[in-house]
Amino acid sequence: MFDILPYFFRRALRNMAQSPFLCIAAVATVTVSLTIVAFFVIIVFNVEKITARWSQEVQVVAYLDQVPAPAVLDQRVRDIRKIEGVAEVEVVSREQAFERFRGRLGQHAELLEGVDPQILPASLEISLKPDYRNRQGVENLVAALKARGDLGDLRYGHDWLVRFEAFLGLLRLMGLVLGGFLLFATLFIVSNTIRLTLFVRRDELEIMALVGATPLFIKTPFIIEGALQGLCGGLLSLSGVYLVYRLFLREGLGTLLFTAGGSEVLFLPPAYLVGLIGLGLFLGVFGSLGALRKFVRI
């Protein structure tokens, strides 16, 4: 037996070299399809970043009617930190609250001239761990704090949370529907392009079967060919997306996101890049397999 795998690779490469137009068409289809997917992922990724930043605002403020002795206050803070989902507890004294208020008034700060710095209540600002920054997490925390009975008024922006959750839900649904549709459309287009390339070679497939080639022998080089085309498409789409990101997306989308509270548009992290190339590979292999099932009949 000669080395079968190098033989399959040689045949796959020779197939590609012998039908350069079909090969380019398949690679171009994968490239364009994956580029569209990658743009979509960049947008979703950046919007997710913004919502994650927004969610940092989710916190519960417990106002203290009377400021207890430092030892008692420290004990309260330690107790609250032990509650599930609590990330940090910050004590804001009356003076600190007054200074923050002054800072927010900016150029109108003189309005506070003569006002007693002790007028605002002290508070505990309780922030949540990322997984608990939702309505359920906040409501559980508020219930736990109320059960203690030693805290005054509790504020946590209930209406804002409801709207934020609804917005996140809509965003995720849109991402799921659009992403799923894009992925399906991509698989469909790539599979059909590869089917076209196999249709052109259907005589070759028939002859292979006639001279006694096993289904595996017939299919493997075409699957390798599909994988190589998918890989090339993945790498090309990556380069294309990066180029467009550098030239247009960073500026254009940046302006839009900046107004929504974002900073700069981020490119895809390494795991996503590997995923994109993997997706190209997947499309090539499964596109070929789907098409081969139709044409290879022993």
Next chain:
Amino acid sequence: MIQLHNVSKAYQKDSSALDQISLKIEKGEFVYLTGASGAGKSTLLKLLYGGERPNRGQILLDGRNITRMGPRQLPLVRRRLGIVFQDFKLISTRTVFENVAFALEVQGRKRFEISKKVYAALKNVGLEHKLNRRPLELSGGEQQRVAVARALVVDPIVLLADEPTGNLDPETTLELMDLFKSANARGSTVVMATHDRELIRRFPRRVITLDAGRVVEDRHV
């Protein structure tokens, strides 16, 4: 070598391509399948190489029932057959050498062995000097000789030919028949579908005549 027991094949419900065919072909025989167009010659050959499956009946090839074979076993049987078609069935993007080598590559033969055998097969059909040409650069007769070289390179136990001379001029037909005769002399059983009565008259052998999917005559001429 080949046995058919009550073999029937219908592509559509109400018309039968082959109807209860039973016949036996011994090892080393040279048999013509003849009859008018649509008589069932090509269907019978397709059944013999597993290109179609019968609706009824059994086909034994070298003692093995090919009607029950799955997609993994059938290729192993085909490797022991040589098949020649009227339209040559060559891969136009491959060279003459590659087309012939293909039949050995699928068997996983070593490269130097493939080169040696392919050269010998092409020399046998007189095309060793055109091994780097592509099929479309050759004449019809030359293409058919390449197809014969591909069929013979595996030293087939059975050589199946479906109207192999249909597209050839008389002179090339004679050359091709010489190749089939010498393959037969080396031990291959030859089954050749043809409606060329002149060919049968010139090279008399056993003739099985089909009509409307039935064997109407089986004689030695």
